[in-house]
Amino acid sequence: LGARINGALQALSRQPVIDDKAVDALLREICGALLESDVNVRLVHTLRQNVKKRVDLEVLAASANKRKVIQTAVFDELCSLVDPGVQPWKPRKGKQNVVMFVGLQGSGKTTSCTKLAAYYKRKGLKVGLVCADTFRAGAFDQLKQNASRAHIPYYGSYNEADPVQIAMDGVAQFKASKFDLIIVDTSGRHKQEAELFAEMEQIAAAIKPDNTIFVMDGTIGQAADAQARAFKESADIGSIIITKMDGHAKGGGAISAVAATGSPIEFIGTGEHVHDLDPFSARPFVSKMLGMGDLGGLVETVKDMQLDKNEDMMKNLAKGVFTLKDMRDQLQSILKMGPLSKIMGMMPGVSPEMMRGMDAEDTTRQLRKYMCVFDSMTEKELNSDGRLFDAESRLRRVARGAGVRPVEVQALLHQHRQFGQIVKRMGGPKGMLGKMNPAM
Ligand code: GDP
Ligand code: MG
Numbered sequence: 001l002g003a004r005i006n007g008a009l010q011a012l013s014r015q016p017v018i019d020d021k022a023v024d025a026l027l028r029e030i031c032g033a034l035l036e037s038d039v040n041v042r043l044v045h046t047l048r049q050n051v052k053k054r055v056d057l058e059v060l061a062a063s064a065n066k067r068k069v070i071q072t073a074v075f076d077e078l079c080s081l082v083d084p085g086v087q088p089w090k091p092r093k094g095k096q097n098v099v100m101f102v103g104l105q106g107s108g109k110t111t112s113c114t115k116l117a118a119y120y121k122r123k124g125l126k127v128g129l130v131c132a133d134t135f136r137a138g139a140f141d142q143l144k145q146n147a148s149r150a151h152i153p154y155y156g157s158y159n160e161a162d163p164v165q166i167a168m169d170g171v172a173q174f175k176a177s178k179f180d181l182i183i184v185d186t187s188g189r190h191k192q193e194a195e196l197f198a199e200m201e202q203i204a205a206a207i208k209p210d211n212t213i214f215v216m217d218g219t220i221g222q223a224a225d226a227q228a229r230a231f232k233e234s235a236d237i238g239s240i241i242i243t244k245m246d247g248h249a250k251g252g253g254a255i256s257a258v259a260a261t262g263s264p265i266e267f268i269g270t271g272e273h274v275h276d277l278d279p280f281s282a283r284p285f286v287s288k289m290l291g292m293g294d295l296g297g298l299v300e301t302v303k304d305m306q307l308d309k310n311e312d313m314m315k316n317l318a319k320g321v322f323t324l325k326d327m328r329d330q331l332q333s334i335l336k337m338g339p340l341s342k343i344m345g346m347m348p349g350v351s352p353e354m355m356r357g358m359d360a361e362d363t364t365r366q367l368r369k370y371m372c373v374f375d376s377m378t379e380k381e382l383n384s385d386g387r388l389f390d391a392e393s394r395l396r397r398v399a400r401g402a403g404v405r406p407v408e409v410q411a412l413l414h415q416h417r418q419f420g421q422i423v424k425r426m427g428g429p430k431g432m433l434g435k436m437n438p439a440m
Helices: 002-014 020-036 041-059 066-082 109-122 139-149 163-176 194-207 223-234 252-261 282-289 295-306 310-319 324-337 360-375 392-402 406-426
Strands: 097-102 127-132 181-186 211-217 237-243 265-269 277-279
Touching: 002 020, 002 066, 020 041, 020 066, 041 066, 041 252, 066 252, 066 282, 097 109, 097 194, 109 127, 109 139, 109 181, 109 211, 109 237, 109 265, 109 277, 127 139, 127 163, 163 181, 163 194, 181 194, 194 223, 211 223, 211 252, 223 252, 237 252, 252 265, 324 360, 324 406, 360 392, 360 406, 392 406
Parallel strands: 097 181, 097 211, 127 181, 211 237, 237 265
Antiparallel strands: 265 277
16 A cells, blocks of 8 residues: 555656646546545545645645645545544542443454453452353353463353343352452354344343444455444444554555544454553554555654653753663554564664564564553552562562563563663763753
């Protein structure tokens, strides 16, 4: 997709005159490329109208770089399609939050339930999983296995055939045991059938969830629009998880899901492992989708993402200080961009050893594991230089919280120490980092 759009933009710059005809031709090419990426036909049409409106206006300004204007307009329009402008629901502290998962069979509900449970468990919530899928043989066993592996309490039944009853019993039991977050997995069918929606509505009426999460397979292409609309009609969808974004998903499905439901994407699933769940962010998602892998685009993306967080770190660096939190923020912004191994090697916090012999996917997995470790640290630990972890018990506590082995926490601390030394050498008022402009 990126190559095709870039090609079209290049062709435009070779045109002697950039008139309406040239802009039309470019837009045709870009829209063709978006359709190939499974962006819904209707949405592509709207996007084209919007871009054209903007470009017409901008053409008035003679000096405008039209290539750039069109590229920016397409980028912005795609971002606004995938960002409905509402914050996803978050569990409230001191409340017993109930979340219900809906989606077709095979979309990744059961897997994503466990991922989400593990995510909030790491944030310190007491989380329970309820299996209200009595349709698929072995559904309870699957959830049980996933949940046990992630050390998450679960509820289900081999005897009760009524999913509504199981959902109610499970929620009641976890509520009685003072759980903070109760996640209810439901059944799916192969198609958007009436029985499925009836069951979904009955369960929702019985447990009155605080949020309903719609799970959609990111690889289903143009079918996404109809599927998302069907679910929107019968469920009160609060947020969305798009799964299998590690596979051949082209991104268009995610856009359709948001457009059809008006609900925000909260996470994307990027693998079968319990840690393969990434918070969603519109701009990096669209950049990746458009394949803006050229260095210029990359630098811009990096700048964009660091603006919000980086000031503290720049101050620290200038003083020759590099805390665990600095390392976390840095790795977090890399993760948001996806597996771009090329630049990863250039970021503070990632050493050549970490990169060597690893493909981009392994690196991402490793980073995500590191994030879990950071999530298990206290504020005091994050703001430290890591020496606190000389205490064995502290190290073990964090490893347990993150679901990793203590050696993995040690590996992270080792990385951090190495960078800390570099920062110390280069920092201070006379060092290279001290001279850097903190407003960069
Ligand atoms: P459910 O029927 O909606 O509960 O779907 P499952 O959770 O059972 O998932 C169906 C299949 O998709 C399983 O083989 C999962 O391992 C796989 N799966 C789920 N999420 C992801 C993902 O993000 N990436 C990949 N590669 N596979 C996934
Ligand atoms: Mg399931």
